[in-house]
Amino acid sequence: MAKILVADDQAxxxxxISNMLKxxxxxxxxxEDGLSAYNRLKQDSFDLVVAxxxxxxxxxxxxxxxxxxxxxxxxxxxxxxxxEETVKLGAENFGxxxxxxxxxxxxxxxxxxxxxxxx
Amino acid sequence: xxxxILTFFTSWSKSCQAELDNLQAIYGANRSDLEILAVxxxxxxxxxxxxxxxxxxxxxxxxxxxxxSIDTYQILIIPTTFCINRNGVIEKVxxxxxxxxxxxxxxxxxxxxxxxxxxxxxxxxxxGGAKDG
Numbered sequence: 569m570a571k572i573l574v575a576d577d578q579a580x581x582x583x584x585i586s587n588m589l590k591x592x593x594x595x596x597x598x599x600e601d602g603l604s605a606y607n608r609l610k611q612d613s614f615d616l617v618v619a620x621x622x623x624x625x626x627x628x629x630x631x632x633x634x635x636x637x638x639x640x641x642x643x644x645x646x647x648x649x650x651x652e653e654t655v656k657l658g659a660e661n662f663g664x665x666x667x668x669x670x671x672x673x674x675x676x677x678x679x680x681x682x683x684x685x686x687x
Numbered sequence: 688x689x690x691x692i693l694t695f696f697t698s699w700s701k702s703c704q705a706e707l708d709n710l711q712a713i714y715g716a717n718r719s720d721l722e723i724l725a726v727x728x729x730x731x732x733x734x735x736x737x738x739x740x741x742x743x744x745x746x747x748x749x750x751x752x753x754x755x756s757i758d759t760y761q762i763l764i765i766p767t768t769f770c771i772n773r774n775g776v777i778e779k780v781x782x783x784x785x786x787x788x789x790x791x792x793x794x795x796x797x798x799x800x801x802x803x804x805x806x807x808x809x810x811x812x813x814x815g816g817a818k819d820g
Contacts, residue, residue, distance in 0.1 A: 580761040584782060588764070647763070649754050670757055671728055671765040673700050674783045 569593040570615035570685050575605035575631070576647070577623050585618055585647070588674055589681070602626025606634055609642065616685055618668075621648040629658045636663045643684050688773040690796065692723045695756065696766045698738035699729075703766045706784040707744060709792070714746055717796060726751050728765065770795050 572594050576582045579600070586596040597614070599605035603625035605617065617635070621628035628646055635642050645666035646659060659667065666684045668677050692710065696703035707725065714723050723746040729735040730752045739748060756762065760769075763782075770779035770792070779795055781788045793799065 578761065581763055584761075584763045649757055670754070671695070671697065671762055671767075673702055674764050675702075677764075 569595065571595045571597070571613070572681075573597050573599060573605060573608055573614045573617045573619075575599040575602065575617065575619040575623060577601055577620065581620065581647075588678065589618075592678060602628065602631040606631055609635055609639065615643065616665075616681065617642065617644045618681070619644060619646060621646050629662070632659065632662045632664060643687070645681065645684055688775075689720055689722045690773060691771040691775075692721065692768060692792075693726070693771060694723070694766050694768040695726045695728065695760065695762050697728045698734055700765050702784045706766045706768065706788070707742065709784075709789055710746070711742075711744060713792070713796065713798065717798065721796065722746070724749070726756060728752070728754055728757075768792070 572589055574582050574585050574596055577600055582598045586598060589596050597608060599608050602623040605619060606626055619628050619631060632644055635644060643665045645668060646664060647668045647670060649670040666680045668680055694706065694710065696707060710723055714721060725746060725748045727735050727748060727750045729750060732750060735750055766784050768781040769777050772778050
């Protein structure tokens with residue numbers, strides 16, 4: 569099972585995603601903003617990061633750029649409510665590994681996560 | 688005052704379809720004591736209209752194509768279902784839908800599956816494949 573970092577500024581959103589992952593036997597660590605998530609990633613190794621695109625202190629795109637620059641093998645999935653072109657273009661350019669669009673079926677989200685973990 | 692079930696769904700989700708199927712049966716058997724409101728996150732009104740024409744849901748359905756209620760109600764997974772008591776207080780929140788959620792919903796309402804009508808399932812058979820009603 570994997571060790572996954574879940575980053576979102578909303579506690580309820582972190583809880584929903586964390587519970588979903590823990591039910592599958594994964595270990596979950598939470599971060600409440602982009603900067604905290606980035607600092608955790610520097611201190612510890614994770615199999616995957618699941619992050620909200622809109623986070624305070626360091627938004628998702630900025631987080632992705634920094635993470636991929638420093639840890640190219642890190643896997644990052646964004647959770648977003650809108651498939652905005654800027655998000656999609658930015659994400660493709662900086663090596664985003666997966667995208668989960670809100671709202672989602674639990675099974676679809678888990679499938680995306682498993683596919684990325686198994687790459 | 689009636690109990691209220693508020694559910695958020697999309698027409699393309701199989702989990703949502705299963706839950707709406709069950710809610711239709713529950714509503715049919717408990718109409719005097721229960722209100723159900725369904726909010727769709729379908730971005731295309733045409734898709735929602737097609738779905739409603741096929742399912743003929745007996746309770747009000749609203750459409751939130753801008754997904755404004757996602758933040759307000761903190762919704763990630765569909766369906767998300769709120770069970771509200773007669774005083775307007777949210778007593779239960781269910782995320783996703785499976786047999787456990789089905790049982791918990793029925794327990795909250797104080798009903799048994801065997802008391803629910805099976806005829807309401809007929810709309811699902813039109814999609815393909817016979818299904819016991």
